[in-house]
Each structure stands twice: as C-alpha cells, then as structure tokens.
Amino acid sequence: MEETYLIFTIEKFSYKKKESLIENRKLYAIDTGMINAVSFKFSEDISHLYENIVAVELLRKKAVNFNMEIYYWKNPIKEEVDFVIKDRLKIKQLIQVCYSIDDYDIKKREIRALMKASKELKCKNLLVITDDKEGEEKVDNKKIKYIPLWKWLLE
Secondary structure, eight states: OTTTTSEEEEEEOOSSHHHHHHSOOEEEESSHHHHHHHOOOSSOOHHHHHHHHHHHHHHHHHHHOTTEEEEEEEOTTOOEEEEEEEETTEEEEEEEEOSOOOSHHHHHHHHHHHHHHHHHHTOOOEEEEESSOOEEEEETTEEEEEEEHHHHHHO
C-alpha cells in the first residue's frame, strides 16, 4: 500500500537505527477521506483525523526540505509524542496533536509525554496542535506553544 501511495509510515525515533527499524511503525493515510470510507468504528475519533492531517502536511514539508526527517517518540511505559522533527543531526521540534485538551487528564498525559521526550531528546521547541487553543504555557522552565490546526496549516 505504501508503494501505491495510499499510506505512509513513520518510524519510532531512536539513536540506534536497528532499534528504529524493529519497532512498530505508525501508519497514516495519504487521503484523509479514505479513513472514513474504509474504517470500521463505533464513534468518531477526531484526534486521529487531526493527527493524520498533520502527518500529511509534514510529509509535504519534507518533500521540499530533503534534510527533514519525521519520527514519533515512545518510551518503555508507552508515553508517546506524535511527531519528532529532525533536521540533519538535530531534533528541531516535538509535536503533540490533541483535538481537545480541555480535559485535565488528557492535557496532563499529553504534556507529561512531551516533557519527557523534551528532556531525553534535548529539544526545547515544543508544540501542541489543537482544535482551538492558542497561546503559550511554561512547564518546568520550558515553553509549550499551543496552536489551532487551521492556523498551523496556514504557516
């Protein structure tokens, strides 16, 4: 399916290439409309659709920046950051995608993973893409930027 450009995959980030290749990859649909057409689900999952839209846009940006690499990050206790953006040898940005972070537990989970990845990967450029929240917040002396998906897509 990857060869026919229906889907694309993103590897888990690791400084060890072998570990990155062994781990499960995340799958994304090139055509977001295809997700609804072929998926079997009981309720709408807007967050996964948002994440897929961000993945497609990052893939587009990668096509014009050959040094850009896209990964995801996950630690042994299954905390995850949706996107790790690497340019040459440096981690440039960590991105979490969350439709709504109004729920305290969801926000806590997303920020905790982002902060752990930030510490491990030594990256201070932290971004959370949401439905409508915009602004900045300081957590553990690190600045987290919030931006609505529509605005991020226009940048």
